[in-house]
Amino acid sequence: MTSAPSESREKEPRGHFSELLKVEAKLALREPVGLFTGIGVPTILLVVFGLLGIANPGNVPGTSYTVIELYVPVIMVIAFIFLGIYVLPIAMVKYREIGWLRRVSLTPVPPSRLLAAQLIINLVLALAAILIITFGSELVFGASLDVGIPYFVLSVVLSIAVIFSLGLLVAALIPSQSVASGASGGLIFLLFFLAGLWVPPATVGGPLATIMYYSPSGAAAQALLYSVFNSTPPYTAIVTMVVYTLVFAFLATRYFRWE
Amino acid sequence: MTSRFSVSDSSPGSHAGSEHVITVQHLVKRYGDFAAVNDVSFSIKQGEIFGIIGPNGAGKTTTVECISGLRTADSGSISIYGLSPHKDRNKVREFLGVQLQESSMPPRLKVSEAVELFASFYPDPVDPDGLLETLGINDVKNSIYKKLSGGQRQRLSIALALVGNPRIAILDELTTGLDPEARRETWSLIESIRDRGVTVILVTHFMDEAERLCDRLALINHGKLAVLDTPEAIAALAGGSRVRFVPSKPVDDKTLYAIPGVKEVERKEAYVTVTGTGDLASSVINSLARIGVRMSDIEARGGNLDDAFVKLTRDDASGASGGVQT
Numbered sequence: 001m002t003s004a005p006s007e008s009r010e011k012e013p014r015g016h017f018s019e020l021l022k023v024e025a026k027l028a029l030r031e032p033v034g035l036f037t038g039i040g041v042p043t044i045l046l047v048v049f050g051l052l053g054i055a056n057p058g059n060v061p062g063t064s065y066t067v068i069e070l071y072v073p074v075i076m077v078i079a080f081i082f083l084g085i086y087v088l089p090i091a092m093v094k095y096r097e098i099g100w101l102r103r104v105s106l107t108p109v110p111p112s113r114l115l116a117a118q119l120i121i122n123l124v125l126a127l128a129a130i131l132i133i134t135f136g137s138e139l140v141f142g143a144s145l146d147v148g149i150p151y152f153v154l155s156v157v158l159s160i161a162v163i164f165s166l167g168l169l170v171a172a173l174i175p176s177q178s179v180a181s182g183a184s185g186g187l188i189f190l191l192f193f194l195a196g197l198w199v200p201p202a203t204v205g206g207p208l209a210t211i212m213y214y215s216p217s218g219a220a221a222q223a224l225l226y227s228v229f230n231s232t233p234p235y236t237a238i239v240t241m242v243v244y245t246l247v248f249a250f251l252a253t254r255y256f257r258w259e
Numbered sequence: 260m261t262s263r264f265s266v267s268d269s270s271p272g273s274h275a276g277s278e279h280v281i282t283v284q285h286l287v288k289r290y291g292d293f294a295a296v297n298d299v300s301f302s303i304k305q306g307e308i309f310g311i312i313g314p315n316g317a318g319k320t321t322t323v324e325c326i327s328g329l330r331t332a333d334s335g336s337i338s339i340y341g342l343s344p345h346k347d348r349n350k351v352r353e354f355l356g357v358q359l360q361e362s363s364m365p366p367r368l369k370v371s372e373a374v375e376l377f378a379s380f381y382p383d384p385v386d387p388d389g390l391l392e393t394l395g396i397n398d399v400k401n402s403i404y405k406k407l408s409g410g411q412r413q414r415l416s417i418a419l420a421l422v423g424n425p426r427i428a429i430l431d432e433l434t435t436g437l438d439p440e441a442r443r444e445t446w447s448l449i450e451s452i453r454d455r456g457v458t459v460i461l462v463t464h465f466m467d468e469a470e471r472l473c474d475r476l477a478l479i480n481h482g483k484l485a486v487l488d489t490p491e492a493i494a495a496l497a498g499g500s501r502v503r504f505v506p507s508k509p510v511d512d513k514t515l516y517a518i519p520g521v522k523e524v525e526r527k528e529a530y531v532t533v534t535g536t537g538d539l540a541s542s543v544i545n546s547l548a549r550i551g552v553r554m555s556d557i558e559a560r561g562g563n564l565d566d567a568f569v570k571l572t573r574d575d576a577s578g579a580s581g582g583v584q585t
Contacts, residue, residue, distance in 0.1 A: 098364070105329070106355075107380040
């Protein structure tokens with residue numbers, strides 16, 4: 001018992017990350033706010049816009065897309081926003097506020113692993129949302145998408161990167177759960193608007209459309225719209241997302257506190 | 260009392276018992292202009308229960324937070340088995356178990372999940388089921404955290420501190436908020452931890468707890484180490500033990516002051532009260548018996564840590580301007 005602690009040092013704790021991921025996944029199922037906002041709400045929106053499309057057949061004026069086709073990328077971005085700006089930051093702020101991050105930081109496992117587990121779970125939910133929205137819009141509501149896989153993968157990766165990095169910045173800057181719900185609530189609606197939930201930028205035009213295209217969620221929706229119809233996303237959308245991601249990620253790593 | 264030293268006594272061949280596992284030298288930690296810990300030094304021996312006591316805000320928690328590596332000292336040094344809690348934090352964390360004050364867990368995390376998760380974090384953990392059994396929370400292992408009572412949460416917190424099979428356990432305000440029965444059970448638990456060879460650092464503001472459990476106590480006041488000694492020795496600082504009795508015939512002060520250990524004599528009606536150090540009661544009884552004085556209505560009280568605590572912290576606060584008695 002009293003031998004030098006160095007003896008046990010060679011054994012690395014194995015499987016701690018899979019154990020952490022398992023526990024986080026169970027918690028995500030027990031408190032299914034991620035399932036509800038990240039998959040449930042987008043599914044409801046898919047049904048709403050699908051039925052609107054059936055009631056108003058033909059292309060939306062000023063565009064070459066039907067209602068559901070125009071809204072497929074917007075609903076995807078909304079799923080990413082719920083998961084990235086609401087579920088992820090609130091979980092991290094909660095873990096920090098109750099002292100869980102601090103508690104984990106006293107073990108040999110760094111608390112960043114908790115963040116990694118949270119990211120993975122929300123990414124899995126985002127991918128599930130993508131599949132539901134893509135296949136649901138095509139099979140149930142008759143959208144005729146032509147997904148160009150390389151562009152689509154690029155657009156999805158950048159959309160998630162920009163939105164999740166903004167979510168991490170929110171988690172870094174917001175001190176408590178009560179503030180987090182309010183602040184991310186406001187930000188979510190702003191991002192919904194910029195993504196085109198109420199008025200698609202294609203139908204607005206003018207300076208407002210420009211603002212939307214150069215916003216994180218608007219650029220994401222635009223890139224996704226192009227890539228689900230097998231076109232090259234505008235490079236402005238790609239550059240916009242890359243720049244925002246770098247800025248958000250830099251600020252988040254700079255200001256994130258574990259306790 | 261004898262079992263308290265069983266770990267070191269039962270291993271005479273090893274150097275346990277005298278080896279310092281933690282050495283804190285000239286520790287200083289400031290928050291802005293305020294020095295929460297100001298030049299504190301002490302050493303902790305292998306296998307002892309080392310208590311840190313002091314008023315609220317005295318710097319107790321900051322001191323153990325520096326030891327556990329949660330905070331970085333502004334100056335001074337801390338050595339744990341020769342390692343620095345800051346520079347060698349990853350190595351130190353493998354054998355240091357910490358129970359934090361005011362730390363909570365995810366509300367829907369189950370007891371068994373929490374303990375198994377933490378077991379996976381360590382290279383050589385103890386069996387989680389056995390630990391829950393020892394701590395008396397095996398019957399709630401499928402309950403989620405938010406359904407647990409205060410005592411059960413506290414035990415789970417202790418379980419997480421111990422599941423990594425630590426050599427050193429830091430327990431901060433462990434029994435705050437527990438009912439008397441749960442407190443007593445927790446005390447037995449701490450003794451059993453120490454009996455397994457674990458060195459325990461116990462932060463507390465309960466004097467009965469410190470007196471009952473700790474081999475040595477560091478009293479920290481205003482960020483400084485006020486005194487470091489055994490609970491008995493610190494209790495004696497408050498004037499020591501006290502014996503009150505009614506003598507069978509009058510005894511003058513001179514005779515009483517001549518008795519070994521007697522420091523002070525007070526009289527009230529028929530009662531004589533002597534205060535002093537050492538084994539006061541038997542010393543007084545024997546000396547008076549020799550001159551044919553019998554004692555009745557005897558009331559003896561040992562040194563009281565509470566009194567010592569108040570005296571030591573108050574003296575410090577009111578300076579040397581003489582005690583104000585009210």
